[in-house]
Amino acid sequence: YFGPAPSIDLDTEKKRQEQLLTAIRKGTVASAHDIAEGGLAVALAESLFNSNLGLGASVMLNGEEVKEMFSETQSRFLVSVPQDQTNEFESIVEDAVRIGEVNDSAVLNIRNINNQAVLQSEVKELEAAWKGAIPCLLN
Numbered sequence: 344y345f346g347p348a349p350s351i352d353l354d355t356e357k358k359r360q361e362q363l364l365t366a367i368r369k370g371t372v373a374s375a376h377d378i379a380e381g382g383l384a385v386a387l388a389e390s391l392f393n394s395n396l397g398l399g400a401s402v403m404l405n406g407e408e409v410k411e412m413f414s415e416t417q418s419r420f421l422v423s424v425p426q427d428q429t430n431e432f433e434s435i436v437e438d439a440v441r442i443g444e445v446n447d448s449a450v451l452n453i454r455n456i457n458n459q460a461v462l463q464s465e466v467k468e469l470e471a472a473w474k475g476a477i478p479c480l481l482n
Contacts, residue, residue: 406456
């Protein structure tokens with residue numbers, strides 16, 4: 344994809360930031376990560392790195408795969424919420440969309456709307472590739 348960078352709606356950004364902060368303060372958020380550089384796929388991977396718990400995630404995309412995984416559209420956040428806090432979280436963050444769940448598989452599994460695998464990789468492999476990217480560019 345190419346073209347101009349997406350514009351930012353400051354009112355939407357402010358509303359989402361305030362709602363997320365309220366949810367965090369109420370204890371309904373286990374983790375939060377911005378969806379910025381690299382989009383959703385990178386945010387998902389980064390959220391699983393450095394975990395001694397062997398965390399993984401299973402995610403379902405709802406649109407065009409490349410756009411859904413790598414769009415750097417503004418005002419989006421990746422948030423994990425304990426199951427018993429889901430209703431409370433959704434009552435605070437009005438436009439939240441559930442995309443999947445965290446598990447103990449140590450694998451990031453992203454599937455499309457047809458339930459076909461888009462990406463399936465061990466978190467340690469993704470982390471090694473991520474950590475090796477900059478040294479690789481310097482050589």
